Amino acid sequence: xxxxxxxxxxxxxxxxxxxxxxxxxxxxxxxxxxxxxxxxxxxxxxxxxxxxxxxxxxxxxxxxxxxxxxxxxxxxxxxxxxxxxxxxxxxxxxxxxxxxxxxxxxxxxxxxxxxxxxxxxxxxxxxxxxxxxxxxxxxxxxxxxxxxxxxxxxxxxxxxxxxxxxxxxxxxxxxxxxxxxxxxxxxxxxxxxxxxxxxxxxxxxxxx
Amino acid sequence: xxxxxxxxxxxxxxxxxxxxxxxxxxxxxxxxxxxxxxxxxxxxxxxxxxxxxxxxxxxxxxxxxxxxxxxxxxxxxxxxxxxxxxxxxxxxxxxxxxxxxxxxxxxxxxxxxxxxxxxxxxxxxxxxxxxxxxxxxxxxxxxxxxxxxxxxxxxxxxxxxxxxxxxxxxxxxxxxxxxxxxxxxxxxxxxxxxxxxxxxxxxxxxxxxxxxxxxxxxxxxxxxxxxxxxxxxxxxxxxxxxxxxxxxxxxxxxxxxxxxxxxxxxxxxxxxxxxxxxxxxxxxxxxxxxxxxxxxxxxxxxxxxxxxxxxxxxxxxxxxxxxxxxxxxxxxxxxxxxxxxxxxxxxxxxxxxxxxxxxxxxxxxxxxxxxxxxxxxxxxxxxxxxxxxxxxxxxxxxxxxxxxxxxxxxxxxxxxxxxxxxxxxxxxxxxxxxxxxxxxxxxxxxxxxxxxxxxxxxxxxxxxxxxxxxxxxxxxxxxxxxxxxxxxxxxxxxxxxxxxxxxxxxxxxxxxxxxxxxxxxxxxxxxxxxxxxxxxxxxxxxxxxxxxxxxxxxxxxxxxxxxxxxxxxxxxxxxxxxxxxxxxxxxxxxxxxxxxxxxxxxxxxxxxxxxxxxxxxxxxxxxxxxxxxxxxxxxxxxxxxxxxxxxxxxxxxxxxxxxxxx
Numbered sequence: 001x002x003x004x005x006x007x008x009x010x011x012x013x014x015x016x017x018x019x020x021x022x023x024x025x026x027x028x029x030x031x032x033x034x035x036x037x038x039x040x041x042x043x044x045x046x047x048x049x050x051x052x053x054x055x056x057x058x059x060x061x062x063x064x065x066x067x068x069x070x071x072x073x074x075x076x077x078x079x080x081x082x083x084x085x086x087x088x089x090x091x092x093x094x095x096x097x098x099x100x101x102x103x104x105x106x107x108x109x110x111x112x113x114x115x116x117x118x119x120x121x122x123x124x125x126x127x128x129x130x131x132x133x134x135x136x137x138x139x140x141x142x143x144x145x146x147x148x149x150x151x152x153x154x155x156x157x158x159x160x161x162x163x164x165x166x167x168x169x170x171x172x173x174x175x176x177x178x179x180x181x182x183x184x185x186x187x188x189x190x191x192x193x194x195x196x197x198x199x200x201x202x203x204x205x206x207x208x
Numbered sequence: 209x210x211x212x213x214x215x216x217x218x219x220x221x222x223x224x225x226x227x228x229x230x231x232x233x234x235x236x237x238x239x240x241x242x243x244x245x246x247x248x249x250x251x252x253x254x255x256x257x258x259x260x261x262x263x264x265x266x267x268x269x270x271x272x273x274x275x276x277x278x279x280x281x282x283x284x285x286x287x288x289x290x291x292x293x294x295x296x297x298x299x300x301x302x303x304x305x306x307x308x309x310x311x312x313x314x315x316x317x318x319x320x321x322x323x324x325x326x327x328x329x330x331x332x333x334x335x336x337x338x339x340x341x342x343x344x345x346x347x348x349x350x351x352x353x354x355x356x357x358x359x360x361x362x363x364x365x366x367x368x369x370x371x372x373x374x375x376x377x378x379x380x381x382x383x384x385x386x387x388x389x390x391x392x393x394x395x396x397x398x399x400x401x402x403x404x405x406x407x408x409x410x411x412x413x414x415x416x417x418x419x420x421x422x423x424x425x426x427x428x429x430x431x432x433x434x435x436x437x438x439x440x441x442x443x444x445x446x447x448x449x450x451x452x453x454x455x456x457x458x459x460x461x462x463x464x465x466x467x468x469x470x471x472x473x474x475x476x477x478x479x480x481x482x483x484x485x486x487x488x489x490x491x492x493x494x495x496x497x498x499x500x501x502x503x504x505x506x507x508x509x510x511x512x513x514x515x516x517x518x519x520x521x522x523x524x525x526x527x528x529x530x531x532x533x534x535x536x537x538x539x540x541x542x543x544x545x546x547x548x549x550x551x552x553x554x555x556x557x558x559x560x561x562x563x564x565x566x567x568x569x570x571x572x573x574x575x576x577x578x579x580x581x582x583x584x585x586x587x588x589x590x591x592x593x594x595x596x597x598x599x600x601x602x603x604x605x606x607x608x609x610x611x612x613x614x615x616x617x618x619x620x621x622x623x624x625x626x627x628x629x630x631x632x633x634x635x636x637x638x639x640x641x642x643x644x645x646x647x648x649x650x651x652x653x654x655x656x657x658x659x660x661x662x663x664x665x666x667x668x669x670x671x672x673x674x675x676x677x678x679x680x681x682x683x684x685x686x687x688x689x690x691x692x693x694x695x696x697x698x699x700x701x702x703x704x705x706x707x708x709x710x711x712x713x714x715x716x717x718x719x720x721x722x723x724x725x726x727x728x729x730x731x732x733x734x735x736x737x738x739x740x741x742x743x744x745x746x747x748x749x750x751x752x753x754x755x756x757x758x759x760x761x762x763x764x765x766x767x768x769x770x771x772x773x774x775x776x777x778x779x780x781x782x783x784x785x786x787x788x789x790x791x792x793x794x795x796x797x798x799x800x801x802x803x804x805x806x807x808x809x810x811x812x813x814x815x816x817x818x819x820x821x822x823x824x825x826x827x828x829x830x831x832x833x834x835x836x837x838x839x840x841x842x843x844x845x846x847x848x849x850x851x852x853x854x855x856x857x858x859x860x861x862x863x864x865x866x867x868x869x870x
Contacts, residue, residue, distance in 0.1 A: 050727060058728065076442040078810060116594060118591075132600075138567050149477070
């Protein structure tokens with residue numbers, strides 16, 4: 001069987017050994033890099049956080065739009081009104097009001113458009129609800145489409161299929177490819193290696 | 209000089225109209241001479257537009273205020289370096305730039321068209337020329353940069369202060385090129401549909417141009433983020449502003465397109481889908497240009513307010529309706545060459561990728577248009593800002609990064625469940641370890657820990673492929689570096705893609721760090737006073753005020769300390785432009801791989817105190833590093849393969865011989 005000799009020629013004899021060694025080296029490399037990345041983070045999370053009330057105040061600053069400079073939150077805006085609103089936010093927090101009450105305080109005075117995003121209630125469920133609903137629909141559609149696409153091709157399409165594969169140069173290989181995939185599916189000690197080998201140089205797909 | 213500009217613009221539109229109509233008539237009448245002459249007209253169009261552009265640049269550099277556009281967007285007081293790029297500060301010059309860069313790219317695309325796209329080339333040319341004519345025409349009729357004022361004013365009105373930044377050299381041209389460039393793969397797709405070439409002939413060319421445009425748009429968006437970070441002065445780089453969204457929207461389907469086109473290239477599948485994707489991307493790209501050129505939504509970026517928006521919207525509608533009409537006309541012919549064999553395959557992963565990208569685009573678009581919906585149904589224009597986009601788009605982006613770690617490991621056609629588990633075991637383990645370490649290091653919330661874990665998973669997926677592939681080559685007797693280099697070169701689309709993926713992982717890593725762990729505090733300091741934030745201290749040393757011809761520069765000098773040790777001095781301040789009554793911020797930034805210390809001085813009070821805002825923004829530098837990595841990945845991906853070039857050479861020679869004799 002041609003494909004067998006091919007693999008045998010390229011596979012090192014003690015496949016399992018290489019496999020273990022490679023996994024170890026791989027694990028080491030990846031752990032080293034992720035550790036390096038996280039070391040970066042470690043340095044920065046050491047920053048002592050602000051008092052909780054100030055954190056809350058900043059979060060509220062970022063949920064309120066400055067009424068006279070469209071699109072900018074009162075945290076970002078440089079105008080006096082925004083700065084006054086920031087002071088009010090801190091005063092209301094000091095009075096012990098909850099975040100919702102403080103937001104409502106400003107909505108009562110400036111209307112709903114003072115909020116950086118619509119509240120999750122009433123009509124505005126439309127803006128919050130549609131994305132998850134759309135995602136669910138999208139996944140359903142994906143399921144349905146994959147079902148449709150997975151149907152056995154008709155006679156006519158089958159010939160285009162063969163033709164298309166012929167253009168890609170693997171028509172004569174396809175029985176072997178199928179066999180490889182069957183055996184890969186059964187699983188063996190070194191099939192992971194073989195799988196990555198086959199895809200690694202992509203020779204079977206690439207050669208035009 | 210202005211006459212030269214007007215004349216070259218007229219010639220450009222005449223040439224483009226001739227090239228478009230000539231190639232259609234030539235195709236219809238089977239007239240190779242007419243086709244050739246139409247092609248040459250298409251080559252000449254950019255020459256005319258570039259000449260017009262140079263005339264405009266010269267007018268800015270010379271302060272030729274007899275031109276209304278120059279007088280409106282520059283003055284004698286502005287910095288000389290800025291006059292070289294001030295010509296795209298407004299609508300007129302931007303349109304000229306867009307028309308010139310597009311016609312240049314179109315000419316290049318026609319000239320470099322490989323044999324397999326030549327049968328449809330007349331139709332492709334017609335589409336390309338249609339777009340060129342639109343931009344040139346709208347400029348000539350509605351925003352002529354060469355309009356001469358009856359009386360030449362002694363000085364101009366000056367340039368928008370927010371544009372006075374070195375980023376002006378790179379960000380607007382990259383973004384405009386990236387947006388209009390989507391028209392290239394679009395033209396190849398529609399041209400082939402019109403010609404009835406409904407197979408895979410257009411795929412390689414559209415993929416090449418798609419990737420070039422993708423990289424340009426990506427860099428354009430990142431430069432915009434960098435610009436916002438250094439000049440808008442609010443400590444962040446992305447605010448989900450309507451105009452930022454308009455730049456992001458075409459990027460999403462375009463990214464989906466450069467992925468799913470690989471499935472058609474390899475397997476002859478997704479033929480309808482790819483065409484639909486590129487039509488969508490072009491629609492969003494036109495929307496993006498429309499938003500930048502005087503859109504209806506207020507934004508810090510929309511500089512050119514005008515009524516031109518309506519013309520853009522009509523052109524957008526015509527394009528979308530026309531493109532989808534052609535699409536449905538050819539619908540029957542666009543069948544896949546192969547069935548989808550399994551939901552556990554790389555094809556299926558690509559499909560999921562596409563669905564997720566489109567979902568992000570749709571939820572972003574929904575957030576953008578929702579204020580119009582409430583306006584119509586409730587009579588109130590609500591704001592849909594950052595909280596909405598973070599919540600609805602964040603998880604989708606996270607899912608995309610996770611898929612990026614998993615999808616490329618799956619084999620084409622079908623994978624077995626057990627084989628897949630073996631493939632994914634390693635990335636998943638790394639992802640979990642990273643998440644656990646993140647929690648151990650103080651990631652207090654679930655989301656950032658999850659996001660870091662997903663970044664780890666995606667990076668491990670890529671590294672696994674590299675290490676495995678290199679190892680296999682090493683066991684065949686190649687040295688480690690050679691093995692790695694040859695591995696990358698053996699399948700450039702694939703390994704170039706992995707490099708770009710690493711860039712995306714870096715982006716996600718930086719975005720997670722900076723959005724969950726930024727700290728900021730306001731201080732009012734007198735000279736000599738210190739303030740502490742985290743392990744940093746800043747000492748206000750003193751301030752200066754420098755009058756310039758067009759602005760007053762206020763600057764504070766602060767000494768930075770970390771853990772009590774003096775480091776460097778930073779300058780933070782702003783320039784106030786009285787003519788615009790606007791200030792352009794200049795942040796003082798100390799950038800390290802770990803975090804940025806970001807100092808703003810927003811106000812100087814008469815008693816000598818200054819109002820500071822100090823941010824600590826973790827990991828931001830990795831955003832800027834990700835850009836070059838993604839460009840490198842794109843270049844590797846597109847690097848021509850030797851065999852193919854060698855095979856194409858005799859064919860090209862034969863073509864030339866035919867052309868020479870015929």
